[in-house]
Amino acid sequence: MAVVELAKPLPVVRxxxxxxxxxxxxxxxxxxxxxxxxxxxxxxxxLPPWRPMLFGLLGIALVAGAAAAINHLVDFRLDAVxxxxxxxxxxxxxLRRGEVLGFSAVLGVSGMALxxxxxxLMCALLTLASLLGYAVVYSLYLKYATPQNIVIGGAAGAAPxxxxxxxxxxxxxxxxxxxxxxxxxxxxxxxxxxxxxRRDDYAKADVPMLPVTxxxxxxxxxxxxxxxxxxxxxxxxxxxxxxxxxxxxGASLLGLRFIGHAWRLKRDPQWSMxxxxxxxxxxxxxxxxxxxxxYLMG
Numbered sequence: 001m002a003v004v005e006l007a008k009p010l011p012v013v014r015x016x017x018x019x020x021x022x023x024x025x026x027x028x029x030x031x032x033x034x035x036x037x038x039x040x041x042x043x044x045x046x047l048p049p050w051r052p053m054l055f056g057l058l059g060i061a062l063v064a065g066a067a068a069a070i071n072h073l074v075d076f077r078l079d080a081v082x083x084x085x086x087x088x089x090x091x092x093x094x095l096r097r098g099e100v101l102g103f104s105a106v107l108g109v110s111g112m113a114l115x116x117x118x119x120x121l122m123c124a125l126l127t128l129a130s131l132l133g134y135a136v137v138y139s140l141y142l143k144y145a146t147p148q149n150i151v152i153g154g155a156a157g158a159a160p161x162x163x164x165x166x167x168x169x170x171x172x173x174x175x176x177x178x179x180x181x182x183x184x185x186x187x188x189x190x191x192x193x194x195x196x197x198r199r200d201d202y203a204k205a206d207v208p209m210l211p212v213t214x215x216x217x218x219x220x221x222x223x224x225x226x227x228x229x230x231x232x233x234x235x236x237x238x239x240x241x242x243x244x245x246x247x248x249x250g251a252s253l254l255g256l257r258f259i260g261h262a263w264r265l266k267r268d269p270q271w272s273m274x275x276x277x278x279x280x281x282x283x284x285x286x287x288x289x290x291x292x293x294x295y296l297m298g
Contacts, residue, residue: 019089020103023072024065031284032160033061038287039164039179042242042294048168055118056167060160062111063127069104070135073097082201119167126166130159147213150195154187161287178236182286185233189226189262190279192219196265196272220266223275227262231255234286243290244297250289258282 040053072079072090076097079085089095108131115124133156142149161179166172192210195202196219199211211219234251237243261278265271 016094019094022089023069023095023100023103024107025068025071029061029064029068031280032064033057034284035161035179035183035287036060036164036167038291039161039176040168041291042161042175042179043165043168043173052119052167055114056123056164059111059114059119060123060127060163060167062107062114063131064111064160066104066108066111067131067135069100069107070131071139073100073104074135074139078205078207081205082198084198084201115167120170122170122172123163123167126159127163130156130163133159143207145208147208147210149209150191151188154184157187158183174240175237175242178240178242179290181236182230182234183283185226185230186279186283189223189230189258190276190283192223192226193265193272193276193279196220196223196269197276216269217266220262220269224259224262224266227255227259230258237290243293245293246296247289247293250292251286254282254285254289 036057037053040048040056072088075085076088076090079088080091085091090097090100112124112128115127133153138149138153138156142153146152158180161183162172162176165176165179169176195209196211196216199209199216202209203212210222231252234255235248238248238251258278261271261275265275
């Protein structure tokens with residue numbers, strides 16, 4: 001009987017751990033951490049020192065997790081309305097707002113401490129600015145103020161590879177800005193493809209996303225425009241001598257395929273989720289090509 005009683009709390013502990021993990025948006029942070037690591041590796045001709053790389057990556061990931069948790073906190077009423085998000089911990093009542101705020105504070109303070117100790121002040125300040133840009137400026141204001149919210153707020157989401165670069169070098173170079181610009185231009189077509197699929201949810205929640213305010217055909221056209229613009233932007237690393245033909249080939253093929261998905265989306269809204277999913281594969285493939293070129297051609 002005693003053994004049974006001791007075993008009862010275990011599922012609760014396991015469930016709580018999962019709920020806190022959900023707050024950090026682990027899939028988003030994982031992709032972000034990959035771009036951070038690539039930024040770190042591209043910043044140096046040789047392998048960067050392991051301490052700033054390991055603890056810098058961990059610190060940036062922790063701050064990103066804190067920003068994600070704050071986003072859950074800010075959006076909990078909105079999340080309760082939307083089908084995609086109503087199963088999150090706060091709308092379900094599994095966690096309280098104070099617990100989420102405390103969890104976010106622990107992550108944020110821990111991450112900032114790691115950055116200050118193991119990287120440099122510029123990296124720490126830029127990471128903090130990125131957190132505030134996403135969790136406060138975008139989540140509290142821009143999302144509800146304008147259908148261009150994701151374009152303006154995309155600067156915070158585009159920061160990770162730049163942060164990785166600065167964590168190693170302590171300065172913002174042309175290469176870091178090129179990586180930033182690629183994700184900045186990639187973000188709108190990536191997000192708008194999902195927004196088309198979730199248009200009814202956003203309309204129900206009264207959030208002025210582009211498909212709600214301007215319609216699906218207009219949004220699909222904008223996705224195509226940005227996908228076309230992304231192709232030359234993605235080739236900036238070649239133009240500035242940062243990458244060579246390996247990356248050029250990979251970026252060109254990926255860019256043309258992204259344009260193909262966007263073209264299909266313009267003709268048929270059912271291509272919204274395939275376009276969204278490919279946009280994630282595109283970013284991963286593009287940064288993998290950057291890394292491959294760096295070590296094969298460097």
